[in-house]
Amino acid sequence: EVQLVDSGGGLVQPGGSLRLSCAASGFTFGSYDMNWVRQAPGKGLEWVSHISYSGGTVYYADSVKGRFTISRDNAKNSLYLQMNSLRAGDTAVYFCARRYCSSTGCLFDYWGQGTLVTVSS
């Protein structure tokens, strides 16, 4: 069974840093691209960042570019999101999501349970 377990959220002051983790199990982690998607309280879903299966290709939403860094450790079946220079607008539940690709295209097929990041003084 595919499982993604998000952790690392918490309360942080504006300008602070936080590192999120996503522990994967039930599939060959190193064969899949992974992503982070966030959801501000009471709001919709926003894609944040992507990393290819090897870690060689990364993409970021403009709203986090230069402040967030996505990484992975395939030996540990783990995905990370280093968040620096945090702002109130980064307050959200952060979900890791597996990106499944086939000949038809790609999509997010499995999601973690989410971890809440609150940026406030």
Place this chain on the structure above:
Amino acid sequence: EIVLTQSPDFQSVTPKEKVTITCRASQSIGSSLHWYQQKPDQSPKLLIKYASQSISGVPSRFSGSGSGTDFTLTINSLEAEDAAAYYCHQSGSLPWTFGQGTKVEIK
């Protein structure tokens, strides 16, 4: 950036009624459009992929249609357990984007 606009934002529906949610893309995305269901305090769950393809384990009352810029999610004979927010999502062009969501409430 491709903007996805869903309508309506909110729908209050009686059990067994039919629900139709639309998603319009700001430019053509072929069939790279997927639908997710999110219940309160849960993560999104994939309902329909590539506009109209069903997902194993998802009840057959959920169906999707459309291509290009106009897409529809249909829930035939709504059940109480279908109370949730529904999101469309395009995976064809970076940045990948989501619709603003449609909340379905059971009367």
